[in-house]
Amino acid sequence: MAQCAYFPHTDADVQAMLDKVGVKSLDDLYGDVPKEFLKRGAYALPDALSEQEIRDYFHELEQMNASLKVFVGAGAYDHYTPAVIPYITQRSEFLTAYTPYQCEISQGTLRYIFEYQSMLCALTGLDICNASMYDGPTAAAEAMKMAIACTKKKTRVLLSRALLPHVIKVVETYAKFHGVELGYLPAGDGQTSLEALQAEVRKGDVAGAIVPSVNRYGIVEDHAGFADALHAQKALLVEYCDPSTLAVVRTPAEWDADIAVGEAQSLGLPLCYGGPYVGFMTVKKDYMRKMPGRIVGQTVDKEGRRVFVLTLQAREQHIKREKATSNICSNESLMALWVTVYLSLMGPEGLKEVNRISADGAHYLKAQLLATGQFEDVFPDKPFLKEFVLKPKKFPGLLQKKLEEAGFFAALDTEEGYVSFCVTEKRTKEETDQLVKIVKEG
Amino acid sequence: MKYYDKLIFELSKKGRVGYSLPVNRFPAAPELPHELQRAAAPALPEVSEPDVVRHYTNLSQMNFGVDTGFYPLGSCTMKYNPKINEEVAALPGFAGLHPLMHAGLTKGALKVYQEMNKALAAITGMYTFTFDPCAGAHGELTGLMIMRQYHMNRGDLKRTRVIVPDSAHGTNPASAAVCGLEVVEVKSLSNGRVDVEALKPLLDDTVAGMMMTNPNTLGLFETEIKTIAALVHEAGGLMYYDGANMNPLMGVVRPGDMGFDIMHLNLHKTFSTPHGGGGPGSGPVGVARHLEDCIPDLRVSGFHGNFGVILRAYAYILMLGKDHLKKVGQYSVLSANYIKESLKDVYKLPIPDVCKHEFVFDGLVNDGAREGVPGATTLDVAKRLLDYGFHAPTIYFPLLFHQALMIEPTETESKETIDAFIEVMRKIAAEAAEDPMLLHEAPHCTPISRPDETTAARNPILKYQDA
Numbered sequence: 015m016a017q018c019a020y021f022p023h024t025d026a027d028v029q030a031m032l033d034k035v036g037v038k039s040l041d042d043l044y045g046d047v048p049k050e051f052l053k054r055g056a057y058a059l060p061d062a063l064s065e066q067e068i069r070d071y072f073h074e075l076e077q078m079n080a081s082l083k084v085f086v087g088a089g090a091y092d093h094y095t096p097a098v099i100p101y102i103t104q105r106s107e108f109l110t111a112y113t114p115y116q117c118e119i120s121q122g123t124l125r126y127i128f129e130y131q132s133m134l135c136a137l138t139g140l141d142i143c144n145a146s147m148y149d150g151p152t153a154a155a156e157a158m159k160m161a162i163a164c165t166k167k168k169t170r171v172l173l174s175r176a177l178l179p180h181v182i183k184v185v186e187t188y189a190k191f192h193g194v195e196l197g198y199l200p201a202g203d204g205q206t207s208l209e210a211l212q213a214e215v216r217k218g219d220v221a222g223a224i225v226p227s228v229n230r231y232g233i234v235e236d237h238a239g240f241a242d243a244l245h246a247q248k249a250l251l252v253e254y255c256d257p258s259t260l261a262v263v264r265t266p267a268e269w270d271a272d273i274a275v276g277e278a279q280s281l282g283l284p285l286c287y288g289g290p291y292v293g294f295m296t297v298k299k300d301y302m303r304k305m306p307g308r309i310v311g312q313t314v315d316k317e318g319r320r321v322f323v324l325t326l327q328a329r330e331q332h333i334k335r336e337k338a339t340s341n342i343c344s345n346e347s348l349m350a351l352w353v354t355v356y357l358s359l360m361g362p363e364g365l366k367e368v369n370r371i372s373a374d375g376a377h378y379l380k381a382q383l384l385a386t387g388q389f390e391d392v393f394p395d396k397p398f399l400k401e402f403v404l405k406p407k408k409f410p411g412l413l414q415k416k417l418e419e420a421g422f423f424a425a426l427d428t429e430e431g432y433v434s435f436c437v438t439e440k441r442t443k444e445e446t447d448q449l450v451k452i453v454k455e456g
Numbered sequence: 457m458k459y460y461d462k463l464i465f466e467l468s469k470k471g472r473v474g475y476s477l478p479v480n481r482f483p484a485a486p487e488l489p490h491e492l493q494r495a496a497a498p499a500l501p502e503v504s505e506p507d508v509v510r511h512y513t514n515l516s517q518m519n520f521g522v523d524t525g526f527y528p529l530g531s532c533t534m535k536y537n538p539k540i541n542e543e544v545a546a547l548p549g550f551a552g553l554h555p556l557m558h559a560g561l562t563k564g565a566l567k568v569y570q571e572m573n574k575a576l577a578a579i580t581g582m583y584t585f586t587f588d589p590c591a592g593a594h595g596e597l598t599g600l601m602i603m604r605q606y607h608m609n610r611g612d613l614k615r616t617r618v619i620v621p622d623s624a625h626g627t628n629p630a631s632a633a634v635c636g637l638e639v640v641e642v643k644s645l646s647n648g649r650v651d652v653e654a655l656k657p658l659l660d661d662t663v664a665g666m667m668m669t670n671p672n673t674l675g676l677f678e679t680e681i682k683t684i685a686a687l688v689h690e691a692g693g694l695m696y697y698d699g700a701n702m703n704p705l706m707g708v709v710r711p712g713d714m715g716f717d718i719m720h721l722n723l724h725k726t727f728s729t730p731h732g733g734g735g736p737g738s739g740p741v742g743v744a745r746h747l748e749d750c751i752p753d754l755r756v757s758g759f760h761g762n763f764g765v766i767l768r769a770y771a772y773i774l775m776l777g778k779d780h781l782k783k784v785g786q787y788s789v790l791s792a793n794y795i796k797e798s799l800k801d802v803y804k805l806p807i808p809d810v811c812k813h814e815f816v817f818d819g820l821v822n823d824g825a826r827e828g829v830p831g832a833t834t835l836d837v838a839k840r841l842l843d844y845g846f847h848a849p850t851i852y853f854p855l856l857f858h859q860a861l862m863i864e865p866t867e868t869e870s871k872e873t874i875d876a877f878i879e880v881m882r883k884i885a886a887e888a889a890e891d892p893m894l895l896h897e898a899p900h901c902t903p904i905s906r907p908d909e910t911t912a913a914r915n916p917i918l919k920y921q922d923a
Contacts, residue, residue: 018775018776018779018780018783019775020535020536020538020728020775020780020867020868021780021783021787021867021868022868022869022870022871022872022873023783023787023790023867023870023871027870027871028787028790030871031790031791031793031794031871032790034794034797034798035790035793035794035797035810036797037793037810040786040787040789040790041786043786043789043790043793043810044677044708044709044789045810046677046679046809046810047677047679047708047709048679048681048682050682050713051681051682051709051710051713051714052708052709053707053708053709053710053713056778057578057579057707057778057781058574058578058778059575059578059579059773059776059777059778059781060575060774060777060778061777061778061779062774062775062776062777062778062779062780063774063775063777065540065775067774068540068544068771068774068775069540069543069544071774072544072547072767072771073547074564075549075564075565075567075568076547076548076549076550076564077549077564078563078564078567079549079550079553079561079562079563079564079565080557080560080561080562081548081549081552082554082557082561084552084554086554086556088556089555089556089758089759090554090555090556090758090759092552092554094477096474096475096476098474098505098508098509100546101509102508102509102512102513102516104542105512105513105516106521106522106523106524106537107516107517107519107520107521107523107524108516108519108521108732108733109521109523109537109542109730109732110521110522110523110524110537110730110731111519111520111521111522111731111732111733112521112527112529112532112534112731112733112734112847113731113733113734114733114734116520116838116842116847116848117904117907118839118842118899118902118903118904118905118906118907119457119518119519119520119842119847119902119903120518120519120520120733121459121515121518121519121903121904122515122516122517122518122519122733123519123733123734125463125515125518126512126515128463128918128919128920129463129464129465129920131918131919132463132465132919132920132921133498133500135919135921136498136499136500136921137498137500139494141919142918142919143918143919145734146735148590148591148594148735148757149590149757149758150758151755151757151758152590152594152756152757152758159634180755180758180759181758183755184755184756184757184758186755187601187753187754187755187756188634188756191600191601191604191634191635191636192634192635192636193636234488234492236491236492238491260494260498261494261497261498262488262493262494263488263492263493263494264491264492264493264494264495265494268494268495277758284551284552285551285552285553285554285555286545286550286551286553286763286764287550287553287554287555287562287565287759287760287763288555288758288759288760288761288763289555289590289736289757289758289759289760289761289762289763289764289765290590290735290736290762290763290764290765291758292736302916302918308734309916309918310918311912311913311916311917311918312912312917312918312922312923313907313908313909313911313912313917314907314908314911315904315905315906315907315908316897316905316906316908317904317905319459319461319904320461321904321907323907323909323912325909325912325913325916325918326913326916327913328913330626331593331626331627331629331630332626332627332853333626334626334630335626335629335630335639336629336630336632336633336639337633338626338630338633340630340634341593341596341597341627341630341631341633341634342591342593342594343591343592343593343626343627344591344592344593344734344735344736344737345734345735346590346732346734346735346736347732347733347734347735347736348730348732348733348735348736349732349735349736351512351732351733354464355508355512357500357501358464358474358500358501358503358508358511359474359475359503359505359508360474360475360500361472361473361474361475361500361501361502361503362497362498362499362500362502363473363497363502364473364474364475364477365498365500366497367475367477367480368477370480371477371478371480371482373485374480374482374483374484374485375482376485377482377483377485377486378482378483378485397486397488397489397492399488418561423554423557423561426556439477439478442478442481443481443482446482
């Protein structure tokens with residue numbers, strides 16, 4: 015067996031180093047390990063492959079996946095990724111860098127994170143953004159913990175039933191182990207209920223409510239009165255957002271929200287079977303020191319030049335250990351770079367245009383699908399952008415199968431018995447018409 | 457590296473665009489109701505594509521990475537990131553896969569998870585893994601949830617304390633707190649290992665389990681691990697293995713065989729996936745067979761974890777195969793001991809034992825302190841290293857020593873690189889003895905000098921709009 019390409023050690027190197035250490039063999043370096051724990055015999059692993067064999071094998075695996083036109087969103091959106099993004103993010107100075115603790119040799123990372131923070135503040139309208147989080151659902155779970163930490167003696171956090179199902183599940187998991195009681199806000203008419211919120215808040219134990227800006231039905235929610243109801247009882251309003259849509263929809267700041275969180279995958283990240291994605295969190299200034307995760311700030315060096323550093327670290331686990339605001343150590347730095355480059359390229363106009371094409375496509379598709387007579391509209395009067403649900407008149411399994419065979423991933427089943435569709439700027443009118451044609455034939 | 461001062465916002469000019477979108481061929485949809493629209497467009501930069509490319513290329517040139525040079529960074533396992541891994545993860549058949557597609561459409565992805573699960577089980581001696589956690593600390597949190605779930609399933613609700621050694625990574629106690637567990641610290645002996653006698657009185661029927669990393673953060677193998685595991689199990693607790701320090705055990709020792717019930721791995725450390733300037737990582741959690749039932753209720757991330765990272769790690773495992781696995785552990789341990797032996801006359805070595813993948817110095821033997829001139833500190837040594845083209849070691853951790861310099865090479869560094877690092881470390885020690893001010897003022901050759909961190913924290917400027 016040839017030497018592995020990743021190990022530079024020659025036999026002579028190994029011998030010279032062993033001599034310096036004063037042991038006879040590599041095995042002797044483990045002389046302090048009780049014998050019974052030393053693994054004898056080969057590991058149950060495949061034989062080493064050559065690089066060419068690895069490439070071939072992964073091509074084979076890749077071919078086993080379906081390659082479909084995606085007409086589904088539900089928290090993961092098939093927006094276009096400009097060619098510049100992977101070109102920049104694959105630069106090894108970004109890709110292979112460690113966390114920027116040594117700021118003198120990490121100004122590249124620190125600067126793009128500062129830009130990322132600035133851009134997310136611009137999108138949400140809020141004051142402070144951290145350096146990014148694992149994904150949208152975990153950002154929501156962190157917001158739940160923050161709501162409890164920011165309000166005295168309040169023990170309960172409210173979740174809208176119109177949040178995406180996977181967001182609710184992750185928040186529930188964190189709540190169970192963190193000891194947070196949850197309450198739920200109904201959304202029977204396709205929009206989180208203000209009346210239910212007011213009634214829950216009056217009970218006096220509510221620390222905050224997490225509500226979707228654009229919800230699981232694709233509906234753009236009206237949150238008039240939400241902040242007033244919560245703030246009257248010193249509880250926090252948390253908006254869960256798709257930041258791509260914030261180019262056009264009313265911002266968390268305009269709803270007077272205290273915290274905004276969400277999934278920033280929609281800002282240029284590939285679907286990649288669910289990850290790596292990137293969660294974001296922005297907050298009002300008052301809550302800065304309760305925020306989880308890394309934060310980059312601007313300062314000067316000894317020569318007075320503008321430089322950037324990780325700051326407010328007294329909140330974090332490596333300083334505070336069990337008293338930290340969160341256990342989070344890393345961020346999704348490289349994915350934050352994807353987002354930053356995406357937003358730089360798109361600018362305010364490009365992002366608006368993405369929303370316009372997507373919304374026009376979705377409205378067109380919805381109208382065409384309703385015209386087939388095979389669906390009922392569920393929330394006919396509610397405003398939406400790129401995503402909507404319909405109620406199928408018959409069991410949709412056969413239709414879904416036909417769509418897959420024709421090359422479409424569409425009509426995703428929802429918990430409520432609806433089917434969900436999404437159109438992004440990547441979908442053409444021809445593809446959309448083709449999809450409708452298959453539905454008609456069905 | 458050269459200093460470059462711009463922020464992307466400063467290149468912005470109204471009317472420039474960096475995008476190219478298709479002509480909209482759909483009929484116009486109705487506008488959103490006015491009260492649901494944002495009042496003004498977001499203040500994003502307006503820049504052309506060449507502006508963007510040049511800006512971020514310039515930014516990248518102020519960064520150090522594994523491809524630039526050596527990171528002797530303790531507990532971070534900064535190994536080479538193979539390029540085939542990047543190619544594999546970018547394949548359109550993976551990158552274009554929607555996470556809610558059913559199993560029939562994602563057979564290739566599912567096969568990756570299955571084979572990866574088998575491989576990690578073989579490497580660690582655990583029974584099965586969940587891949588949902590997105591990072592090491594996320595894995596710890598998930599593992600502790602499994603620990604609590606196990607006790608809950610048995611109706612044993614009083615177990616709310618978790619024992620953590622004083623040398624543990626900061627994420628251990630922080631993850632325990634997020635999981636609703638009370639942290640009980642157990643002291644280390646002067647030889648750097650967990651004090652078994654101090655552990656015994658802590659073990660009662662309120663203990664959910666114990667978190668350990670082995671080798672510990674001093675790079676020392678916990679030689680009493682068998683006794684410790686037996687004591688914790690006898691008290692009804694579970695053993696948690698922090699996989700941050702798994703690299704030296706690769707191919708040699710398996711956590712499952714040492715009595716650990718739950719563990720996480722850091723794919724971005726041990727399994728060669730790039731750190732990306734602080735993420736994305738991946739922190740799969742493995743459990744022993746008797747805990748398999750405790751996983752299904754948990755949902756700790758949106759979909760299936762960081763699939764793109766898992767793909768990279770699997771390519772790495774296939775490249776190693778069973779043939780090269782053992783060399784990962786052996787070579788990393790050899791390099792660490794070699795550095796330790798080559799520098800212990802000029803840096804204080806508190807614990808002289810054979811180490812594993814990393815070891816800790818407690819500052820300089822001669823820090824140059826004299827009348828009116830303070831001696832060179834660990835921070836000074838770290839900053840001076842930057843001048844010589846090396847990343848700094850992990851500093852002031854673990855907390856057991858005041859001037860801790862924690863050094864971890866990996867198996868992908870050549871003897872030449874390591875010798876060059878040793879030479880520079882010796883040179884810095886000589887500089888300190890001669891003129892500690894030179895070190896206090898370091899770095900001298902990096903794009904920027906030491907920043908004013910106090911002002912950064914006191915008057916935070918956290919976005920462009922504040923500046």
